[in-house]
Amino acid sequence: MPDSEDKTDLAASFRQTRRELWVMLAAWIVFAAWTIGYNATHAFTEEASLPDPVLGMPRWITFGIFTPWMVAVVLTTWFAMRFMKDTPLHDGAPETEAEREGK
Amino acid sequence: MTAIVTFSIYLAIVFLLAILANRSGQSKSFVNEYFLGSRNIGLWAFAFTYAATSASGGTFMGFPSLIYTHGWVLAWWIGGYMIVPMVALGLLAKRINQVSRLAGAITVPEVLRRRFESHSVGNLATILLLFFMFFFLMAQFKAGAEIMATLLEDAAVYQGIVLKLESITAGIPWIGAAEGDYLLCLIIFATSVIIYTTYGGFRAVVWTDVMQGLVMLVGVILMLVFAIRQVDGLGNATRQLAAMTPPEFVTVSLEVPVSPDAQRFARGRWIEASGSGDIIRLKSSVTIPAGETLSLPVEALKLTTPAEIEKVRARVDRRVPVRAVPAGETKTYAYGAGQKGVYTSAPGPSADSPHGFLSVLLALSFFAFWNFSGAGQPSYMVRQMAYRDTLTLRRSMVMIAFYFAIIYFPLIIIFTCARVLMPGMEIHPDRIMPEMAAQLTYTAGIPWLAGFLVAAPFAAVMSSVDSFLILVSSGVVRDVYQTSINPSATEKQVKRLSYLVTLVVGILGVLAVLHPPQFLQHLIVFASAGLGASFLAPMVFALYWSRMTSAAAVGGMMSGGITILLLYFVGYLRTGKFGEYLLLGLHPFIWAVLASSLVIIGLTLTGQRPSLALREKFFGAGG
Numbered sequence: 001m002p003d004s005e006d007k008t009d010l011a012a013s014f015r016q017t018r019r020e021l022w023v024m025l026a027a028w029i030v031f032a033a034w035t036i037g038y039n040a041t042h043a044f045t046e047e048a049s050l051p052d053p054v055l056g057m058p059r060w061i062t063f064g065i066f067t068p069w070m071v072a073v074v075l076t077t078w079f080a081m082r083f084m085k086d087t088p089l090h091d092g093a094p095e096t097e098a099e100r101e102g103k
Numbered sequence: 104m105t106a107i108v109t110f111s112i113y114l115a116i117v118f119l120l121a122i123l124a125n126r127s128g129q130s131k132s133f134v135n136e137y138f139l140g141s142r143n144i145g146l147w148a149f150a151f152t153y154a155a156t157s158a159s160g161g162t163f164m165g166f167p168s169l170i171y172t173h174g175w176v177l178a179w180w181i182g183g184y185m186i187v188p189m190v191a192l193g194l195l196a197k198r199i200n201q202v203s204r205l206a207g208a209i210t211v212p213e214v215l216r217r218r219f220e221s222h223s224v225g226n227l228a229t230i231l232l233l234f235f236m237f238f239f240l241m242a243q244f245k246a247g248a249e250i251m252a253t254l255l256e257d258a259a260v261y262q263g264i265v266l267k268l269e270s271i272t273a274g275i276p277w278i279g280a281a282e283g284d285y286l287l288c289l290i291i292f293a294t295s296v297i298i299y300t301t302y303g304g305f306r307a308v309v310w311t312d313v314m315q316g317l318v319m320l321v322g323v324i325l326m327l328v329f330a331i332r333q334v335d336g337l338g339n340a341t342r343q344l345a346a347m348t349p350p351e352f353v354t355v356s357l358e359v360p361v362s363p364d365a366q367r368f369a370r371g372r373w374i375e376a377s378g379s380g381d382i383i384r385l386k387s388s389v390t391i392p393a394g395e396t397l398s399l400p401v402e403a404l405k406l407t408t409p410a411e412i413e414k415v416r417a418r419v420d421r422r423v424p425v426r427a428v429p430a431g432e433t434k435t436y437a438y439g440a441g442q443k444g445v446y447t448s449a450p451g452p453s454a455d456s457p458h459g460f461l462s463v464l465l466a467l468s469f470f471a472f473w474n475f476s477g478a479g480q481p482s483y484m485v486r487q488m489a490y491r492d493t494l495t496l497r498r499s500m501v502m503i504a505f506y507f508a509i510i511y512f513p514l515i516i517i518f519t520c521a522r523v524l525m526p527g528m529e530i531h532p533d534r535i536m537p538e539m540a541a542q543l544t545y546t547a548g549i550p551w552l553a554g555f556l557v558a559a560p561f562a563a564v565m566s567s568v569d570s571f572l573i574l575v576s577s578g579v580v581r582d583v584y585q586t587s588i589n590p591s592a593t594e595k596q597v598k599r600l601s602y603l604v605t606l607v608v609g610i611l612g613v614l615a616v617l618h619p620p621q622f623l624q625h626l627i628v629f630a631s632a633g634l635g636a637s638f639l640a641p642m643v644f645a646l647y648w649s650r651m652t653s654a655a656a657v658g659g660m661m662s663g664g665i666t667i668l669l670l671y672f673v674g675y676l677r678t679g680k681f682g683e684y685l686l687l688g689l690h691p692f693i694w695a696v697l698a699s700s701l702v703i704i705g706l707t708l709t710g711q712r713p714s715l716a717l718r719e720k721f722f723g724a725g726g
Contacts (some may be wrong), residue, residue: 010205010722011722016721017124020193020197028186028189028474032471035182035185035470036463036466036467036470039463044450048444049445053337053341054204056340056341057341058447058448060448060449064179064182072185074187075613076186076188077504078500080504081497084493084496086199086493089201089204089492093370099608
């Protein structure tokens with residue numbers, strides 16, 4: 001059982017983790033909207049089936065998948081290195097019966 | 104032969120790592136070390152073990168076969184991976200590591216059991232984990248055997264052993280019906296993985312994952328360079344794809360001049376059809392008995408794109424005069440038959456569905472599926488419990504983001520190029536990866552490198568199988584034996600049982616996969632969906648909602664798992680084949696997670712709030 005100082009730390013780290021969760025979910029919605037929205041309007045057209053490559057790929061792949069993928073890598077880097085915070089992981093209970101019995 | 108030598112060196116290194124891992128962990132607590140690497144996994148190990156586990160047999164065998172079969176639309180299908188490192192790790196990694204440490208839990212069911220202080224929750228989690236994980240094991244075993252069969256198929260010694268094995272197993276029910284080459288490779292592959300996993304435990308799995316992750320990375324980059332060069336640029340490949348039309352499936356009989364000996368025509372052989380000048384490729388081997396001139400009807404593939412027909416015409420073996428005569432109906436693609444541009448646009452050609460391969464709703468489903476089902480996989484959860492500190496987590500997230508971008512997108516490019524370089528692979532699409540590796544290196548004049556390139560998918564499969572074996576073994580030993588049967592088991596007993604369970608599970612996996620379904624990816628998606636549906640919502644709510652009750656956890660897991668089973672069962676009833684039913688066009692995973700979440704919310708709000716002590720233990724002051 002954590003003591004009261006640990007409990008306060010744990011509550012603070014929980015709130016920080018929850019903030020990170022909301023940002024992550026928002027990012028998922030943005031990228032889902034980009035790829036699904038763009039491709040729904042560009043991937044099924046007659047132009048999509050014509051040989052008109054951009055960077056060697058069909059145009060809808062370049063702008064609907066490849067570009068957001070590159071942006072997502074940049075965003076993930078920012079999220080991990082700037083937005084996420086280091087928090088203590090709180091080692092707690094013993095992991096085996098023997099440890100619990102003090103053997 | 105040189106490819107086999109390269110490949111053997113790779114296997115030797117894997118075994119060496121297992122031995123080192125075993126020695127390294129000998130001074131530590133067995134369960135903690137064997138199942139969780141003593142919770143001390145650093146940056147490189149965590150990033151690569153996570154990425155390598157994700158890049159499974161599906162990535163290197165099933166996924167390429169789908170790219171080859173359906174074209175560029177697969178980039179959209181897999182596109183959700185662009186944000187997977189952020190979502191899958193951002194969703195659970197910090198909290199599950201923290202909660203598992205606070206609880207002293209080593210396995211995923213144990214996290215849930217201790218979070219809710221409920222044996223029912225832990226037991227149900229163990230049952231669901233073992234059930235769905237077994238399908239994953241089956242798929243990986245099949246992939247491993249297929250890769251090995253392709254690598255060895257031209258070796259004379261190997262062919263001799265195959266014939267010997269076939270004669271030994273001929274009368275044995277179930278085993279005897281399996282093809283000899285597949286059976287032999289399955290046995291070799293399974294034995295290798297089971298031995299090094301059993302011997303080295305989680306640490307060996309992680310170390311081999313790092314090596315395998317690097318092999319995959321280098322393998323994909325090399326294949327990308329070779330493929331683009333051999334198609335004269337990606338733009339050229341895309342233009343050729345735009346001119347292609349899907350093949351047709353025909354039934355023919357082979358006609359030969361009378362001969363005193365039986366005549367055998369191997370699977371994959373190109374033959375000219377009678378009269379029409381069409382080129383067909385045999386889907387299975389055919390033997391015409393001595394003295395006869397016509398074979399029994401056999402399925403074959405007929406090319407329909409003029410450029411492809413010209414390309415393979417030179418490969419028709421004319422040493423034995425043989426002609427194919429029609430002996431049944433011709434089956435065309437349900438969507439895309441005779442239509443140019445289907446390989447470069449959505450929804451992509453489909454042999455079975457009149458609506459094509461990928462609708463908008465299905466694309467949305469998969470965008471959610473890869474991210475959230477990925478987060479809900481116990482094999483990833485257990486890795487998230489093993490990293491050392493949050494700095495390791497943050498740096499790993501960046502590494503994995505780059506790693507996925509370098510692996511997944513190039514795979515799409517490589518196998519769209521494969522459509523141009525290797526026509527007619529629809530007869531056995533799951534073998535496109537090793538065949539393509541052999542083709543690329545042979546054409547480049549460096550055939551020995553094929554062994555290294557084939558080691559990439561093999562590494563992917565191995566790194567997944569070993570993870571699943573450890574997970575299943577921990578489920579039985581830790582969550583069943585130590586929790587319910589013998590809580591005061593000695594370390595020696597636990598150790599012996601862990602080895603035994605890993606071995607037995609491996610053998611059962613081999614027996615179950617002797618006659619697997621054609622497309623690997625179907626098995627993998629089913630197992631991922633089942634695990635994700637059973638564990639995602641219960642775990643997310645358990646980690647973020649202090650009020651959640653044990654009854655809600657049980658309800659959430661059951662409703663998620665049952666929804667997946669139900670929608671796959673309906674899919675089977677409707678088509679007669681193993682596959683999902685897309686209710687309102689959405690993948691069953693979406694419905695299962697929705698059902699699971701609603702059940703959890705409903706049962707929690709109507710149930711009694713857990714004790715303050717329990718809430719404060721996992722959520723801090725105020726609960």
